[in-house]
Amino acid sequence: MEFEKVAVIGEREAVLGFKLIGIKDVFIASAEEGAAKMTGMIGMDYSLIIATEQIREKLSPSVMRAVETALKPIVIFISPRGQRGESVESMARRILGVNIAKGSKA
Numbered sequence: 361m362e363f364e365k366v367a368v369i370g371e372r373e374a375v376l377g378f379k380l381i382g383i384k385d386v387f388i389a390s391a392e393e394g395a396a397k398m399t400g401m402i403g404m405d406y407s408l409i410i411a412t413e414q415i416r417e418k419l420s421p422s423v424m425r426a427v428e429t430a431l432k433p434i435v436i437f438i439s440p441r442g443q444r445g446e447s448v449e450s451m452a453r454r455i456l457g458v459n460i461a462k463g464s465k466a
Contacts (some may be wrong), residue, residue, distance in 0.1 A: 363406055370412030374438060378410065391418045398435075401421050406433040408444045413439045 367385040368371055369377040379386040385406075395418035398411055402423065416437045419427070427435045453459055 364407045366408045366410070367401060367406050368410045369401075369415060370397055370410075371437070374412045375410075376404065389415075391415050394425075395419050402426055402430070402433070409433045409435045411435065411437055413437050 365385070366383050368375045368383055369387045369389055369443065371390070372388050375388055376387050387394070388398055391412070391414035394411060398409060398415060398419065401409060416424070434456040
């Protein structure tokens with residue numbers, strides 16, 4: 361599956377790695393700001409939106425229903441600091457060889 365337009369929304373430590381790999385639409389935002397931004401992006405032409413779990417917690421029930429039932433965009437929620445599963449920092453270090461916490465090669 362090819363994604364035409366991808367956006368990433370979340371706290372700095374969670375989204376910086378995506379910017380480093382070349383995703384252009386990366387938005388650094390608090391959970392509240394990110395939820396508002398994501399709500400506005402649902403009807404736009406994004407194929408994939410990646411957002412943090414903290415943003416998910418701030419979304420209204422109606423927006424969550426739209427996210428869960430929409431075919432486009434696909435929305436994926438990630439956890440920045442290993443709260444669930446592998447952290448973004450760990451994934452970037454393992455897959456890309458980049459230490460996003462320090463901004464240098466691992």
